[in-house]
Amino acid sequence: MKVLVTDPIDDAGLDRLREAGHEVQTEYEIDGDDLLAAVADANALIVRSGTDVNEAVFEAAEDLVIVGRAGIGVDNIDIEAATDHGVIVANAPQGNVRAAAEHTVAMAFAAARWIPQAHTRLKAGEWAKSDYLGREVNNKTLGIVGLGRVGQEVAKRLDSLGMDLVVFDPYISEERAAQFGAELIDDLDECLELADFVTIHTPLLPETENMIGSDELELLDDGFLINCARGGIVDEAALAEAVDNGPMAGAALDVFAEEPISEDSPLLDVDEIVVTPHLGASTEAAQENVAVDTADQVIAAFNDEPVLNALNAPSVDETAFPRIKPYLGLAETAGKIAANLLGERIESVEVHYEGDIAGEDVDLVTASALKGVFTPLEWQVNAVNAPQLAEDRGIDVTESKTRQTDDFQSLVSVTVEDGDKELTVSGTLFAGDDPRIVRIDGYRVDAIPSGHMVVARNKDAPGVIGFIGSVLGDNDINIAGMFNARETIGGEALTVYNLDVDVPEDVVAQLLADDRITDITAITLDDE
Numbered sequence: 001m002k003v004l005v006t007d008p009i010d011d012a013g014l015d016r017l018r019e020a021g022h023e024v025q026t027e028y029e030i031d032g033d034d035l036l037a038a039v040a041d042a043n044a045l046i047v048r049s050g051t052d053v054n055e056a057v058f059e060a061a062e063d064l065v066i067v068g069r070a071g072i073g074v075d076n077i078d079i080e081a082a083t084d085h086g087v088i089v090a091n092a093p094q095g096n097v098r099a100a101a102e103h104t105v106a107m108a109f110a111a112a113r114w115i116p117q118a119h120t121r122l123k124a125g126e127w128a129k130s131d132y133l134g135r136e137v138n139n140k141t142l143g144i145v146g147l148g149r150v151g152q153e154v155a156k157r158l159d160s161l162g163m164d165l166v167v168f169d170p171y172i173s174e175e176r177a178a179q180f181g182a183e184l185i186d187d188l189d190e191c192l193e194l195a196d197f198v199t200i201h202t203p204l205l206p207e208t209e210n211m212i213g214s215d216e217l218e219l220l221d222d223g224f225l226i227n228c229a230r231g232g233i234v235d236e237a238a239l240a241e242a243v244d245n246g247p248m249a250g251a252a253l254d255v256f257a258e259e260p261i262s263e264d265s266p267l268l269d270v271d272e273i274v275v276t277p278h279l280g281a282s283t284e285a286a287q288e289n290v291a292v293d294t295a296d297q298v299i300a301a302f303n304d305e306p307v308l309n310a311l312n313a314p315s316v317d318e319t320a321f322p323r324i325k326p327y328l329g330l331a332e333t334a335g336k337i338a339a340n341l342l343g344e345r346i347e348s349v350e351v352h353y354e355g356d357i358a359g360e361d362v363d364l365v366t367a368s369a370l371k372g373v374f375t376p377l378e379w380q381v382n383a384v385n386a387p388q389l390a391e392d393r394g395i396d397v398t399e400s401k402t403r404q405t406d407d408f409q410s411l412v413s414v415t416v417e418d419g420d421k422e423l424t425v426s427g428t429l430f431a432g433d434d435p436r437i438v439r440i441d442g443y444r445v446d447a448i449p450s451g452h453m454v455v456a457r458n459k460d461a462p463g464v465i466g467f468i469g470s471v472l473g474d475n476d477i478n479i480a481g482m483f484n485a486r487e488t489i490g491g492e493a494l495t496v497y498n499l500d501v502d503v504p505e506d507v508v509a510q511l512l513a514d515d516r517i518t519d520i521t522a523i524t525l526d527d528e
């Protein structure tokens with residue numbers, strides 16, 4: 001598999017990919033048509049915040065399986081477009097958290113103690129000792145906007161340095177905030193008013209874009225603002241104004257709306273604003289962590305194993321995955337057979353689990369069943385985009401479970417319905433995870449779901465099976481296996497054939513020309 005890496009990641013990650021047998025191509029600082037050309041034959045793309053992974057990238061990258069983000073923020077990746085194209089997006093949300101928290105603390109001190117400004121003047125030969133009177137963080141109030149992974153680590157560190165903590169985060173509880181020694185404030189303005197230092201730790205989302213503008217900055221009277229989260233959350237022009245001519249004492253920024261920051265940015269003209277070029281995650285340990293975590297996720301995706309930090313695909317606990325893995329192919333096959341047999345516009349899909357499998361987290365199994373259902377209808381469908389596809393097309397998807405089962409240890413049934421009729425296909429696993437289709441539209445069968453299959457509906461009359469066999473034989477189609485099921489003697493029968501090759505349409509027509517045969521559906525399954 002080919003892995004294209006377009007932002008620098010640590011060698012440990014690149015080595016991991018190579019050791020797993022994959023080809024690694026590094027093309028740093030490319031964009032536009034160069035990026036589209038480079039990604040055209042890539043199976044994985046690894047980025048940091050420097051690559052704009054937009055719709056055009058997914059259009060160009062037909063063989064792409066996964067985009068790995070060696071870090072946390074995914075605002076540079078169009079996740080909706082990825083999902084539409086069936087591409088997994090996975091980030092590495094743990095490995096650089098401490099680095100980001102430490103940088104935040106360093107920035108608080110840099111701003112409060114004038115470190116960069118004094119440093120610059122001393123290097124220029126000036127001993128400007130009397131120009132810099134700093135502030136202590138001890139006994140001051142820290143306002144944390146966003147108490148997630150990074151916010152929590154910042155809270156621990158600055159709490160231990162004697163700060164009082166207040167938090168604004170609409171998605172956490174008072175108890176959660178209290179665990180970090182912080183008081184949860186349910187109004188952003190109130191949080192800003194209480195704080196001497198405010199630090200931002202939210203993602204950049206439509207909801208957080210420009211969340212801190214001139215009105216909010218007015219509330220930071222004689223205060224400092226630190227942003228090591230994302231540019232775009234704080235209005236930069238308003239911040240420059242609030243520090244330069246307004247009430248604020250200073251600010252420290254690691255991230256900017258446009259990166260690299262434009263030389264004309266007003267932020268660069270204000271002495272009390274300390275800036276670093278997005279260095280929050282730039283420690284040796286953090287870079288090694290995120291590179292290795294990202295490489296591991298790419299390798300897992302290539303091996304059809306769970307991608308633990310997938311943001312747009314059902315994720316599965318690593319320990320549970322071996323138990324559900326054999327059901328993925330089974331559910332997909334049951335869905336594919338059901339959709340092929342119904343052959344109509346599907347309006348709803350139900351995936352029903354019985355027995356042991358009902359005790360598992362089956363999101364990924366359901367997504368695989370949907371993949372099977374949509375495969376006959378859609379070009380590039382997989383477990384990543386199948387649930388989205390169902391939603392986009394207004395197809396109702398339900399999942400039901402019961403621990404009770406009559407005949408099988410576990411049974412997965414996929415029912416498709418077109419508003420008029422419905423059809424169910426059920427499968428189970430025999431010993432050794434051997435998949436079997438055991439019910440089709442109410443008929444009990446025992447069919448091996450692999451290769452080329454034909455499902456025939458015919459009258460239960462002498463000579464019909466012989467007729468089907470001879471038409472197939474006359475057309476050089478060898479029968480590898482067969483299972484016949486009937487409701488009553490002389491009534492309707494359903495026969496499943498496993499064949500060595502596909503059945504061409506003209507052969508289907510020859511079979512259907514006989515009145516005893518009411519339906520023939522040829523289905524090609526991938527060998528599991």
Ligand SMILES: NC(=O)c1ccc[n+]([C@@H]2O[C@H](COP(=O)([O-])OP(=O)(O)OC[C@H]3O[C@@H](n4cnc5c(N)ncnc54)[C@H](O)[C@@H]3O)[C@@H](O)[C@H]2O)c1
Nearest residue numbers: 073100146147148149150169171201202203228229280281
């Ligand atoms: N400067 C760097 O190099 C660097 C390094 C790591 C992370 N980051 C950035 O730091 C930010 C935080 O990362 P994280 O891993 O802690 O994320 P996270 O998802 O763990 O935490 C984000 C928190 O923000 C909260 N939140 C969401 N919307 C909010 C809103 N409107 N108001 C207040 N709170 C809100 C969430 O509830 C959550 O608790 C991200 O933007 C990430 O990209 C930057």
Ligand SMILES: O=C(O)[C@H](O)COP(=O)(O)O
Nearest residue numbers: 048049050071072073281
């Ligand atoms: O979101 C992140 O992980 C950080 O902002 C780091 O971004 P980077 O990998 O581009 O340095």
